[in-house]
Amino acid sequence: MREIDAEEITRNIKEMCIRANYFLSPDMQRAFERAADTESSPLGKRILEQLKENLKIAGTDQIPICQDTGMAVVFIRLGQDVHIAGGSLREAVNEGVRQGYTEGYLRKSVVADPLERKNTGDNTPAVLHVEITDGDSVEITVAPKGFGSENMSRIFMLKPADGIEGVKESVIAAVRDAGPNACPPVVVGVGIGGTFEKCALMAKHTLTRSPDERSEIPYVRELEEELLDKINHLGIGPGGLGGRITALAVNIETYPTHIAGLPVAVNMCCHVNRHIHRVI
């Protein structure tokens, strides 16, 4: 049994919240470069150049890339041979979010109750997804999620007869309806299969994958590429002001499902697709 101090979890979560909001991962930065090179609309190109400049300013001036520094979504893969000492895992994570959002000058965007709507003042609680795995390490992914794009996300409970064409139509409909609201160029996370909640979770999780990395399943990879191409013919463009680059990537995860169903979830993410990964 390996012991990991709850404080170590807190320290890491704090640093990850801050870092994720000031710097995008190098793969997202490369995706911006490629987008700016391929965009044909002059206004679209100008917006992509502004977004590159925005990233530079965020890093040098230590100011969040976007003022919506998100609700902190945290994925933890906890090895079953790990014992968290000196506190609960959930409290350690929330304390990390609290410290990160306060000390890192990040916006507090969380209300304690969805209808009473009083701000919690420290961006807690996080949305925490824990999975128990083999081994004695803790894998943490922090993905602060903005709600301009979150609000445009959709779930479709398709019938098996709708098949792959139904999946394509659903994803395209979600991106088209999101239009300018999701802050394009977007990254589109798609979950196919499982149950109602499982497909939503896959759609969220797959947003933390690099935009350069394609699925290992051949037909899924083809679907990702085909959908990206179709989306980039919708004409929405950077900022939703017209152009070619509407999406930077389409990431799909799949899971076995029931004989009667074909759930599809589409989690929209803006170009500020923040995700940071550490293994303790």
Add this chain to the structure above:
Amino acid sequence: MEREIHAPMSKEEAASLRAGDSVYITGTVYTARDAAHGRMREALDRGEELPFDPEGNVIYYMGPSPAREGRPIGSAGPTTASRMDKYTPMLLDRGLRAMIGKGRRNSQVKEAMVRNGAVYLAAVGGAGALLSKCIVSSEVIAYDDLGTEAIRKLQVERFPAIVVIDSLGGDLYDRVYGGASALE
């Protein structure tokens, strides 16, 4: 076309703008988002004054991240305007001249804009660090308890935006990729 425009904005200046124009705004704008709009509606329902007179003024749909010491503001990009659609006609009918945000507006807002000669501008969503550079000062003038959602009075200098809906109802989003969205 690229234009330098002013806030507060005259009726004539608003009328001269067309969907698709690139503009740089200099002057005073007020921030308000969901919660502040809710409070303004309540104030009007109670027959009270608004924290600022909408006549000729510009609202920026924005809730900043906290400012570091010595800086006027944190990251400061636009939020989705359609969440304010429900409250917008009441402000337009009181003279609100322009709004800055991102995303589509519904038909009630467009009608109220045409009726009152107002314009809707988009700033680049997700460029909050860049846009913060155009904000020279910021002061909370109402609803301090709302934190980031308080109403702030900002001085902006050459703040870049694109005219999306003009005072004749021309809509750049419709023009570039057509059709109604699910919001309509």
